[in-house]
Amino acid sequence: MNKLSIFLFGFILLFLAACSSNSEGTSGNSSEDGSTEDEDTVETGEVETNVEATGDEDVVLDFWIHQTGEDETNAYIERIDAFNEEHEDIFVEAEVIIDDGASAYSDSINAALVAGNLPDVMAIDGPYVSSFADAGVIRPIDEYIDEETKNQYVDSIIQQGTYQDKLYSLGAMEASVMLYYNKDIFEEEGIEAAESLDEAWTWDELMENAKTLTTEDRYGLNLFMNEGVGEWLTFMGAPFTWSNGGSLVSENGMEVDGHLNSPETIESLNYVKSLFEEGVVSESPSQTQFEEGDAAMALGGPWISVSAEEAELNWGMMPYPYKDEKVSPSGSMAYAITENTEHPEEATELMKWMTNEESAITVSEATGMPPAQKSAFDSMEKYDELPYSIMKEQVLETAHARPSTPAYPVVTDAYAQAFHAAALGEDVEAVIDQQINRVEREMKRFKE
Amino acid sequence: MKKSNSSSAEQLNTNANEDSRGHLQVADKKPRYKKKRMKSQKFREAATGYFFLAPALILLGIFLLYPMGAAFYYSFTDFYILTPNDVSFIGFENFSYILSDAEFRQAFWNTVYFAVIVVPVQLAVALGLALLINKKIRFRVFFRTAFFSPVVMSLVVVSILWTFMYNPNEGLINELLGLFGIPAQPFLNSPDQAMNSIIVMSVWQGAGFQMMIFLAGLQNIPTHLYEAADIDGASKWQKFLNVTLPGLRNIALFIFITITIAAFKLLVQPMIMTQGGPLGTTKSLVYHIYETGFNYRDVGYASAMAVVFTVIVLAVTIIQRMLTREEGGV
Incomplete structure (x- = not known):
């Protein structure tokens, strides 16, 4: 784009922004007029930020962010504003796209990909980095980032953003799954909780205590099976398999035979199956089973801290139970720059800004997710003591990224199908055998 | 559409016959000027007809026929969404x-x-x-x-x-x-x-x-x-x-x-x-x-x-x- 067209483009955007501010009031801009009732709502689509383009900027970056919650999006917009203010020569034009947890956000990316108009920087889900990288949709950023900056991130985020030894993506937040528990019920039943990673429960302890905690009108454990057959099952469930020495795919992400169907993998899913067979977990819990006290424990994400707090539950956190190795789920939304961009250096600058310590803290405070910057943990006091110290320990020590393979969409579905079959008491091995063919066919595509 | 076109035209000129495809033909013996007027009339009516048809035809074309054709074509290829510029023909x-x-x-x-x-x-x-x-x-x-x-x-x-x-x-x-x-x-x-x-x-x-x-x-x-x-x-x-x-x-x-x-x-x-x-x-x-x-x-x-x-x-x-x-x- 030459200067003139950038200028025209900027002018049009300004014009559009002016129009929308007249008709709709604030959108994602809460400081202007505190009295409007929709001050907290963030509309999807182009976002009106506090800092406006002057039209003199050398570089305009298109930036797509996902929206799962208003507070989260407002945190991003706050950081984008700060970026625009700080950088005279770069202007970030952000667009918010709804992410319903299913396919709404990826449909937008797919459509833009085929039409050839991807933005300069976009948010993508961690495990999808490999497939985008393999297809040449996103580009490596190694040349724009030094070792020192790289080391500031927690290992699992760098692991998640790396494909074939090249770094593609950076994230502001991590995620994890902890064993939440209801303190009142534990006291009643006389069960002692694990208070650090060293005291983490083994599979046997989990089973035994879950049985004790299960009564006629209460389940011992909640695995949020109400989320359906999807990414949750892989995210929450795969540590059972890893802890038992199993795997989903090979190291290089190209083989599935001997991994997804290995005896260790099948054994781990059979353990999951036994939890359901003993009746300590429900295969169709209500959304708020744990918060309502209808389940004594729950393997849930950081968002459970938020909802349990809101429900005024007396709750605590324990590390993810283990068999041989202590591992915990990891991975979250991250940013990557596309091959489309004409300004990779500035785009990387934006990514680093959106994931630096200050951004990580802002986002973490808005979402309750753990930050992806090691130093952020030091400046956030809540992570120094229970229950959040458990989350910190897991992110720093046991976080295990999901497999890095371009066939991830099929791999994760295959694993989720097997996990779900285990929950229904079906023959896990038979289901995995069916899935193997499908995954192998998909992997062939990437071997050529 | 065609049918109503021709029947209304027929009312105007009773000497017009329909050929097998339903098109109007004017009997030879009629004077030339009438034939001419007939033609422009027919053209006008057809144009009006197509004018009213156009929105439906254009929308059907863009959102139904084109995607159907595209799907038929893609069914013989290895089109993968992430690599839209690398599509090859793989037969059956x-x-x-x-x-x-x-x-x-x-x-x-x-x-x-x-x-x-x-x-x-x-x-x-x-x-x-x-x-x-x-x-x-x-x-x-x-x-x-x-x-x-x-x-x-x-x-x-x-x-x-x-x-x-x-x-x-x-x-x-x-x-x-x-x-x-x-x-x-x-x-x-x-x-x-x-x-x-x-x-x-x-x-x-x-x-x-x-x-x-x-x-x-x-x-x-x-x-x-x-x-x-x-x-x-x-x-x-x-x-x-x-x-x-x-x-x-x-x-x-x-x-x-x-x-x-x-x-x-x-x-x-x-x-x-x-x-x-x-x-x-x-x-x-x-x-x-x-x-x-x-x-x-x-x-x-x-x-x-x-x-x-x-x-x-x-x-x-x-x-x-x-x-x-x-x-x-x-």
């Missing part, structure tokens, strides 16, 4: 994989099962409801509205509501069954019950629409036929068999074919309620195609399945038409 490879794809086979039989149950049941329920509210009973308007209201609701909303109702632990249906001492059922969580649960919900949601069409048909049956039957001393059942059913024949055929096509297009219910599970027992063909194309990005293979799906539905429809025509139908 996608089609031959369909034959060995266990998921396709499962989805195919699931869809056939759904259609085979839903079509007759929904037809019967719709007819029954129509007969019921065609009677001069009290609260007729209320019943008509009640039976029709599920049709007005979005299928997505209905699916979500029924998912709550089917919940094995806290769902309304199990609560009701509990009142009668029937043990709680797993419904959508059971490979045996999931598809049947979706069928019940689908019939409930869809039957109201066909009921309205049946109702219109019932009210079109001349009363004198019933009166004649009364004079002959026919019983209620005999009147139903010999007057009502023959009178509804054409409408029933129309409904039969439209329900069948709709049943084959099953998508929303499994997508919202079960994601095709448990164990793929509710995965329909269309849902399988959608997942393959959008979640797994394999547009080439999804297109091939879409082509096969179109052929299947077309074949079923043609067979239905042939069977019903033989019996002297529509």
Whole structure:
């Protein structure tokens, strides 16, 4: 784009922004007029930020962010504003796209990909980095980032953003799954909780205590099976398999035979199956089973801290139970720059800004997710003591990224199908055998 | 369009004849100037016709014909969404994989099962409801509205509501069954019950629409036929068999074919309620195609399945038409 067209483009955007501010009031801009009732709502689509383009900027970056919650999006917009203010020569034009947890956000990316108009920087889900990288949709950023900056991130985020030894993506937040528990019920039943990673429960302890905690009108454990057959099952469930020495795919992400169907993998899913067979977990819990006290424990994400707090539950956190190795789920939304961009250096600058310590803290405070910057943990006091110290320990020590393979969409579905079959008491091995063919066919595509 | 064009033109010039294709021809003996005027008139009318047709044709072209052509083309390629610039022609490879794809086979039989149950049941329920509210009973308007209201609701909303109702632990249906001492059922969580649960919900949601069409048909049956039957001393059942059913024949055929096509297009219910599970027992063909194309990005293979799906539905429809025509139908 030459200067003139950038200028025209900027002018049009300004014009559009002016129009929308007249008709709709604030959108994602809460400081202007505190009295409007929709001050907290963030509309999807182009976002009106506090800092406006002057039209003199050398570089305009298109930036797509996902929206799962208003507070989260407002945190991003706050950081984008700060970026625009700080950088005279770069202007970030952000667009918010709804992410319903299913396919709404990826449909937008797919459509833009085929039409050839991807933005300069976009948010993508961690495990999808490999497939985008393999297809040449996103580009490596190694040349724009030094070792020192790289080391500031927690290992699992760098692991998640790396494909074939090249770094593609950076994230502001991590995620994890902890064993939440209801303190009142534990006291009643006389069960002692694990208070650090060293005291983490083994599979046997989990089973035994879950049985004790299960009564006629209460389940011992909640695995949020109400989320359906999807990414949750892989995210929450795969540590059972890893802890038992199993795997989903090979190291290089190209083989599935001997991994997804290995005896260790099948054994781990059979353990999951036994939890359901003993009746300590429900295969169709209500959304708020744990918060309502209808389940004594729950393997849930950081968002459970938020909802349990809101429900005024007396709750605590324990590390993810283990068999041989202590591992915990990891991975979250991250940013990557596309091959489309004409300004990779500035785009990387934006990514680093959106994931630096200050951004990580802002986002973490808005979402309750753990930050992806090691130093952020030091400046956030809540992570120094229970229950959040458990989350910190897991992110720093046991976080295990999901497999890095371009066939991830099929791999994760295959694993989720097997996990779900285990929950229904079906023959896990038979289901995995069916899935193997499908995954192998998909992997062939990437071997050529 | 053409027909009305020519007939209105004919009124203007009675000497014009129609050729075999319905085009106007002017008899030779007529003076030249008349022929000319005729031509411009004809052109004007045709232009007006196409002008009114244009919006529909353009939209159909862009959103129906072009995508259909594109899908046909992609079905012979390895189009992968992430690499739209690297598409190569692979012949019939996608089609031959369909034959060995266990998921396709499962989805195919699931869809056939759904259609085979839903079509007759929904037809019967719709007819029954129509007969019921065609009677001069009290609260007729209320019943008509009640039976029709599920049709007005979005299928997505209905699916979500029924998912709550089917919940094995806290769902309304199990609560009701509990009142009668029937043990709680797993419904959508059971490979045996999931598809049947979706069928019940689908019939409930869809039957109201066909009921309205049946109702219109019932009210079109001349009363004198019933009166004649009364004079002959026919019983209620005999009147139903010999007057009502023959009178509804054409409408029933129309409904039969439209329900069948709709049943084959099953998508929303499994997508919202079960994601095709448990164990793929509710995965329909269309849902399988959608997942393959959008979640797994394999547009080439999804297109091939879409082509096969179109052929299947077309074949079923043609067979239905042939069977019903033989019996002297529509």
